[in-house]
Amino acid sequence: MTSRTESPVDLRRTGFGPAPDAEAVRDGAGIARVPTPFGPPAWLLTRQADVRRMLGDADTFANGWTPDDLAGDVRRDPRQLSGxxxxxxxxxxxxxxxxLRKMLAGEFTVRRMRRLEPRIVEIVDDHLDALERSGTPADLVSQYALPIPSLVICELLGVPPGDQDEFQARTSAQLDIGQSEERRVALAAEALAYMQGLVARARREPGEDLIGMLIREHDDDLTNDELVGIANLLLVAGHETTANMLGLGxxxxLRHPDQLARVRDDEDAVAPAVEELMRWLSIVSSGSPRLALRDVEIEGAAIRRGDLVVFNLPTANRDPAVVDDPERFDITRDGPPHVAFGHGVHHCLGAPLARMEMRIAFPALLRRFPTLHLATADSDDDREVDFATAHAIHGLERLPVAW
Structure with missing residues (x-):
């Protein structure tokens, strides 16, 4: 029998916000040594300026490290989960x-994403129709928040409709950081095998989807393993993030009805609301640990060459040095900076697509069901809401609603 593992400090969450231990670091020294699943400890960054500095300096903080680069007893090779x-x-x-990013960047510009807008509107309307037919109570996660971005990214990548349910279940399990190491390694292998089959079919008959485009335009510049890896990353990252934003958002x-009404009734309020939701929720808690390539000092701490560095985006996005009254949810804020999509060379490639999906799906839901409310005994009690606290991407297991 395998046991569930405890979440690393940089991934822990409490309700809508950061975990108290990560907040305590930010409000104290700003940096602390924390344990990691890999063996050697890491430096945890919690303030927005420090997170931006680290993410913006790829020459000092590297992603592509191996256990051979670490000092001490290494318990886990990160390549077990990422090939x-x-x-x-x-x-x-x-x-x-x-x-690789240059090959993909042209397909994820705001202008290119606008070509998808009519299809996204159609997908959203179809799922609203299905919700209305099914009646109340309904689970907004499984019936709306999850299937919409899943269908969008599957169509973008050319995933057959019949494969989508299996893909959703496997992806959700992969991101459950409470799963045993053995289970997550097995799921990663299954996902890789699926992608290899998808790419092989696309090579035989390239379609008009993103994988087909890469094969037609960049086949000489991409290895088969690279094409499989790109497709696997986009499929996982492209639906779980937006799905959790739609549910948790x-x-x-619903917990802020005055602001809900603005999103429902005022088109100009939607875009700022999406940015405030991104900041306040920060569903991606962290990212790949970085390896310091040289000695550097942050917040008075001496980070040595070979040290691991991790970071916490929820504390960075609620940093009082950057945002006034950061714990307050307020969609009328004048665009305070956030790092919910990351920063630097690894700033989220799919940010324009995610923003478009949210700007369509939130007001469409609220206008179709103007009396939408939680179908729980106490709508203000977090204990009646199933937060997905053990997932790498924060969200909800389910969201019972009625109208």
């Missing part, structure tokens, strides 16, 4: 990262 990192932009450094709006 050899081929095509996985989140685990690569320039110039390899730059070469709806709950946040």
């Amino acid at each position: 050899d990192r081929s095509g996985n932009l989140l685990s690569l450094d320039p110039p390899e990262h730059t070469r 709806t709950l946040a709006l």
Whole structure:
């Protein structure tokens, strides 16, 4: 029998916000040594200026490290969960990262994403129709928040409709950091095998999807492993993040009915609301641990060459040095900076797509069901809400609603 593992400090969450131990670091020294699943401890960064500095300096803080680069007793090789990192932009450094991202960047511009807008509107309307037919109570996560971005990214990558349910279940399990190491390694291998089959079919008959485009336009510049890795990363990252934002964001709006009404009734309020939801929720708690390539000092701490560095985005996005009254959810804020999409060379490639999906899906839901409310005994009690606290991407297990 395998046992569930405890979440690392940089991934722990409490309700909508950061975990108290991460907040305590930010409000104290700003940096602390914390244990890691890899063996050697890491430096935890919690303040926005420090997180931006680290993420913006790929020459000092590297992604592409191996256990051979670490000092001390190494318990886990990160390649167990990510293969050899081929095509996985989140685990690569320039110039390899730059070469692959350049091939993809043109497909994720705001202008290119607008071509998808009519189809996203259609997908959203179809799921609203299905919600209305099914009646109340309904689970907003499984019936709305999860399937919409899943269908969008699957169509973008050319995943057959019949494979989508299996893909959703496997991806959710992969991101459950409470799963045993053995289970997560097995799931990663299953995902890789699926992607290898998907790419093989696309090579035989390239479609108009993103994988087909990469094969037609960049086949000579991409290895098969890189193409598989790119597809695997986009499929996982492209749906779980937005799905959790739609579920958790709806709950946040329901808890703030005056601001919900603005999102529902005022088109100009939607875009600022999405940015405030990104900041306040910070569903991606952290990212790949970095390896210091040289000695550097942060917040008075001496980080040595070979040390691991991790970071906490929820504490950075609620940093009182950057945001006034940061614990308050307020969609009328004048765009305070946030790092919910990351920063630097690894700033989220799919940010324009995620923003578009949220700007369509939130107001559409609230306008279709203007009396939407939680179907729980006490709508203000967090104990009646199933937060997905053991997942690498923060969200909800389910969200019972009625109208």
